[in-house]
Amino acid sequence: MNGIGARLPRLEDLPLLTGRGRFAADISFPGQIHMRIVRSSIAHGRIIGIDTAEALEANGVVAIWTGADTADVPPIDFRMAKVDTLKPYRQFVLARDIVRYVGEPVAAIFAEEAALAEDAAELVAVDIEPLKPDIVATDQPGEFAPGLPNNPVVIEKAYGDLAAAFAGAAGIVEIEVAIGRHSGTPLETRGAIARPMAGGSRLEVYGAAKIPHLNRDNLAVMLGLERHQIDLFEGHVGGGFGIRGEIYPEDCLVCLAALRLDHPVKWIEDRYEHLMAANQSRGQTYKLSAAIDPEGRILGLDAEFWHDQGAYVRTHAATVPDLSCAMLPGPYVIPAYRARGRIRLTNKTPAGTYRAPGRYESTFARERLIDAIAKQLGIDAIDVRRANLIAADQIPFNRGIDTLGTEVVYDSADFARLLDRFLSHFEHARILADTALRRSRGELAGFGLGYFVEKSGLGPFGVARVEIDADGAVEIITGAASVGQGIETAMAQIFCETIPIDPASITVIHGQTDRIREGRGAFASRVTVMTGSAVHLCAQRMKVEVLRIAGRLLQSPPESLEIVFGGIRPIDDAAGGSVSFSEIASAASAEGTSLTVEEKFLCNHMTYPYGIHGVQVCIDGDTGNVEVERICVAYEVGRAVNPVLIDGQIAGGAAQGVGGALFEEFVYDNEGQPLSATFADYLIPTVREMAPVETLVTEDAPSPLNPLGVKGAGECGINAMGAAIASAVDDALSMPGAVTRLPVTPRTVRALLRSQQIRT
Amino acid sequence: MSERIALALTVNGQPFDINVEPRRSLADALREDCGLTGTHLGCEHGVCGACTVLIDGQPIRACLMFAVQSEGTEIRTVEGLADGDSLHPMQQAFHDHHGLQCGFCTPGFLMLAVGVLESQPDISDEALVEALSSNICRCTGYQNIVKAVRAAAEQMRQ
Numbered sequence: 051m052n053g054i055g056a057r058l059p060r061l062e063d064l065p066l067l068t069g070r071g072r073f074a075a076d077i078s079f080p081g082q083i084h085m086r087i088v089r090s091s092i093a094h095g096r097i098i099g100i101d102t103a104e105a106l107e108a109n110g111v112v113a114i115w116t117g118a119d120t121a122d123v124p125p126i127d128f129r130m131a132k133v134d135t136l137k138p139y140r141q142f143v144l145a146r147d148i149v150r151y152v153g154e155p156v157a158a159i160f161a162e163e164a165a166l167a168e169d170a171a172e173l174v175a176v177d178i179e180p181l182k183p184d185i186v187a188t189d190q191p192g193e194f195a196p197g198l199p200n201n202p203v204v205i206e207k208a209y210g211d212l213a214a215a216f217a218g219a220a221g222i223v224e225i226e227v228a229i230g231r232h233s234g235t236p237l238e239t240r241g242a243i244a245r246p247m248a249g250g251s252r253l254e255v256y257g258a259a260k261i262p263h264l265n266r267d268n269l270a271v272m273l274g275l276e277r278h279q280i281d282l283f284e285g286h287v288g289g290g291f292g293i294r295g296e297i298y299p300e301d302c303l304v305c306l307a308a309l310r311l312d313h314p315v316k317w318i319e320d321r322y323e324h325l326m327a328a329n330q331s332r333g334q335t336y337k338l339s340a341a342i343d344p345e346g347r348i349l350g351l352d353a354e355f356w357h358d359q360g361a362y363v364r365t366h367a368a369t370v371p372d373l374s375c376a377m378l379p380g381p382y383v384i385p386a387y388r389a390r391g392r393i394r395l396t397n398k399t400p401a402g403t404y405r406a407p408g409r410y411e412s413t414f415a416r417e418r419l420i421d422a423i424a425k426q427l428g429i430d431a432i433d434v435r436r437a438n439l440i441a442a443d444q445i446p447f448n449r450g451i452d453t454l455g456t457e458v459v460y461d462s463a464d465f466a467r468l469l470d471r472f473l474s475h476f477e478h479a480r481i482l483a484d485t486a487l488r489r490s491r492g493e494l495a496g497f498g499l500g501y502f503v504e505k506s507g508l509g510p511f512g513v514a515r516v517e518i519d520a521d522g523a524v525e526i527i528t529g530a531a532s533v534g535q536g537i538e539t540a541m542a543q544i545f546c547e548t549i550p551i552d553p554a555s556i557t558v559i560h561g562q563t564d565r566i567r568e569g570r571g572a573f574a575s576r577v578t579v580m581t582g583s584a585v586h587l588c589a590q591r592m593k594v595e596v597l598r599i600a601g602r603l604l605q606s607p608p609e610s611l612e613i614v615f616g617g618i619r620p621i622d623d624a625a626g627g628s629v630s631f632s633e634i635a636s637a638a639s640a641e642g643t644s645l646t647v648e649e650k651f652l653c654n655h656m657t658y659p660y661g662i663h664g665v666q667v668c669i670d671g672d673t674g675n676v677e678v679e680r681i682c683v684a685y686e687v688g689r690a691v692n693p694v695l696i697d698g699q700i701a702g703g704a705a706q707g708v709g710g711a712l713f714e715e716f717v718y719d720n721e722g723q724p725l726s727a728t729f730a731d732y733l734i735p736t737v738r739e740m741a742p743v744e745t746l747v748t749e750d751a752p753s754p755l756n757p758l759g760v761k762g763a764g765e766c767g768i769n770a771m772g773a774a775i776a777s778a779v780d781d782a783l784s785m786p787g788a789v790t791r792l793p794v795t796p797r798t799v800r801a802l803l804r805s806q807q808i809r810t
Numbered sequence: 811m812s813e814r815i816a817l818a819l820t821v822n823g824q825p826f827d828i829n830v831e832p833r834r835s836l837a838d839a840l841r842e843d844c845g846l847t848g849t850h851l852g853c854e855h856g857v858c859g860a861c862t863v864l865i866d867g868q869p870i871r872a873c874l875m876f877a878v879q880s881e882g883t884e885i886r887t888v889e890g891l892a893d894g895d896s897l898h899p900m901q902q903a904f905h906d907h908h909g910l911q912c913g914f915c916t917p918g919f920l921m922l923a924v925g926v927l928e929s930q931p932d933i934s935d936e937a938l939v940e941a942l943s944s945n946i947c948r949c950t951g952y953q954n955i956v957k958a959v960r961a962a963a964e965q966m967r968q
Contacts, residue, residue: 059905059906059908060905062907063905063913065906065913066902066910066912066913066916067893067905067910067913067916067920068848068888068889068890068892068897068898068901069846069847069848069849069888069889069891069917070848070889071847071913073847073850073915075841075847075850076841076847102858165831165833173910212868222886234913235914236912236947236948237850237860237915237946237947237948237949238850238857238912238914239854239913267937286912286913286914287912288850288912288913288914288915289911289948289949290912290916291948294829320854321853321854321855321858322855343911391908401839405946408863414889434883437845518878533912534911534912534913534914534949535911536911689931694908695908697908698908698911698949698950698951698954699952700951701950701951701952701954702911702948702949702950702951703951703954705948705950705951706948721821721897724965728855728857729853729857729946730854730855730857734946734948736942736943736945736952737939737942737943737947737955737956738939738940740942740951740952740953742877742953743951743953767951
């Protein structure tokens with residue numbers, strides 16, 4: 051009833067609806083000191099001097115630090131996709147000698163009030179001798195520092211005989227496409243509050259998000275503390291999307307200041323800072339070359355791309371280009387493959403992950419290639435896709451490459467079936483006929499689609515503990531985190547699937563390092579798969595324990611009992627005696643045990659959901675504006691824990707996908723000055739720019755890798771949106787292959803329209 | 811920086827006597843001086859609308875208004891929407907229609923929608939969507955927000 055599959059309203063809504071949320075800025079402690087960061091206004095330069103004398107005299111200022119004050123603090127380390135060659139490119143918490151992007155922290159002000167810290171920051175005189183900025187990732191490489199090239203690593207993944215594939219090809223199709231820099235830009239900016247405890251021998255950190263346990267471990271190392279000396283506490287988090295919750299310079303500075311100044315220290319980022327200091331993403335330029343047979347089958351794919359890493363390599367290290375290489379082949383067989391991802395440092399804000407990292411980009415490139423093959427051969431792009439899809443009997447399909455330390459093995463899939471279901475459910479033929487008719491009447495309407503494979507459930511483990519107290523209240527303590535996706539509801543439903551109780555009586559704990567000793571947080575669409583499986587295992591064990599005690603109380607063998615809503619009773623004896631959970635909890639307490647179980651779900655392989663995005667657009671020929679009219683998403687999720695939440699994830703991701711495809715871009719001028727540092731310049735779609743999102747969520751291919759059969763849904767809404775919109779714009783303009791870069795701005799569209807008029 | 815000014819604000823029908831600098835934004839005054847942290851700051855430059863509150867019934871950006879300008883007005887924030895344990899129809903509709911995910915933009919959308927519907931109960935669907943385009947949500951893709959507001963509009967008209 052409230053278990054898996056129920057369309058249960060969320061358990062987490064009430065405080066958020068009534069203004070009682072606890073977001074980072076809402077947390078304050080008596081005597082707290084506020085931090086303000088002085089940032090570089092130059093994209094690349096040598097620090098000649100930082101004069102803090104006047105600022106130190108300003109009202110309320112407690113301390114000011116520059117790089118010299120943090121000389122003993124190591125750079126922020128990698129937590130994923132660690133590549134030793136990249137280590138010299140890590141960022142220190144305050145710049146040392148050289149600044150490498152506009153927004154780089156050069157000094158930290160600590161003052162009694164936030165406004166006073168901000169006032170004092172204005173008084174710090176930073177003298178920087180400008181150096182030549184390096185802005186374009188595809189330009190000739192230079193140096194990051196003496197002896198350190200700014201193109202340090204090429205991520206390479208390959209399998210099959212590429213030379214033979216090209217030698218035997220009927221044709222070769224080549225494309226060059228690019229995707230602009232954009233990012234998650236959660237509506238809550240970053241924030242951190244650190245509070246020294248027990249005379250500075252312990253530290254509490256609030257405003258944590260995404261991966262509190264992993265950040266606890268890494269912060270402890272940076273601060274020279276033991277792991278047990280630091281705890282992180284996640285409150286409400288105003289959106290994650292990959293960007294929020296990584297360790298940034300400001301997080302370390304707040305912790306360090308709390309310890310050194312022996313006061314709580316609070317930092318809340320403003321939006322202007324966020325848009326030039328928090329991780330940016332995407333920013334990849336692809337060259338693809340495919341060897342094909344006469345039917346459009348790809349025999350071999352040679353891919354090269356440039357990854358615009360920005361000024362430093364942050365916590366994700368090579369994660370994004372690694373995923374681009376691994377996921378570029380998507381749902382297609384592609385018997386021979388080579389991808390080379392060139393990590394290129396530039397004088398821009400450092401890059402990290404953003405929802406579907408490496409997939410939004412590589413799906414765009416791959417699906418553009420499919421459309422180009424169709425164009426070159428003069429056949430339907432759907433037929434090209436069909437010819438290349440991995441067949442159901444090839445599953446499990448081992449791609450022969452790995453990513454994030456795991457082999458890429460598609461665990462369960464029927465790609466052709468989902469394509470068929472998409473085409474019939476959304477009446478594809480009718481959409482094509484309608485848009486063609488509109489074009490014949492002079493409208494610039496079009497439809498396009500993109501096929502994608504997602505990945506989810508990154509291991510190596512998920513952990514949960516369930517406790518039922520003497521009142522029968524259930525607490526599920528997880529090592530996961532919430533970024534607003536509804537994990538409390540999903541975990542409660544998974545528990546209720548085995549033990550049917552009122553979900554409202556369940557409290558789900560996440561992101562509290564003092565409540566459970568380890569956890570892997572919320573990223574890579576992992577919570578439902580990994581933590582959900584751990585909760586399921588807990589529920590299974592709890593059921594055994596509950597029935598054992600109930601059996602004793604009812605003087606019946608446990609196997610003769612069943613758990614029903616509200617208690618335990620004999621099977622097939624509705625009128626018989628029953629016991630409640632609180633009675634069982636009391637009995638457990640009386641026998642000296644407690645109703646507590648803990649389980650760790652281990653899995654070293656990711657599970658791969660997949661889907662199709664279809665978008666219908668209509669272009670205004672005068673302004674070049676692309677209006678999205680309809681978004682159709684088919685998604686194979688293995689098993690849907692809560693269809694409402696999945697639809698919500700898809701719709702939200704789709705909106706972000708529209709943003710990246712049409713509006714959002716971090717633009718820099720030739721000097722490396724960011725031109726998109728406000729929401730007036732960095733354009734996030736509003737409701738006016740969004741179309742209704744229609745979904746077809748299927749459960750045709752449950753994952754064999756976890757006991758629930760689930761696959762993640764966090765990143766499915768966005769994956770192929772760029773690809774589908776590009777294809778739809780092509781179709782609307784009747785110019786196959788016209789879109790080679792995202793975002794497709796009105797300026798681009800008008801240029802395409804002009805080129806069309808010139809040709810005709 | 812400068813002299814603090816004594817202000818008497820009326821928020822959700824309650825008096826708040828606060829002392830603030832003239833430069834204090836209404837949003838900061840509500841959050842820091844009145845302790846009403848339900849009003850959120852997403853951009854502080856008037857684009858995102860997370861800080862939307864009602865001033866004499868009109869939705870306004872609390873980040874773009876000085877606290878001193880709000881003296882003598884009736885200020886309403888998200889904390890004043892529910893009647894005890896009973897949610898406002900707009901809050902209930904957001905819950906029923908999954909109109910929120912992370913919840914950060916939610917107070918702003920609630921106040922925007924309530925303000926619009928109280929002054930224009932029979933607003934056309936098109937005008938309603940146009941009004942809702944004042945605010946940014948990064949999680950939901952908006953359709954459930956629109957659904958929720960339409961449902962609440964029905965309720966509020968009754």
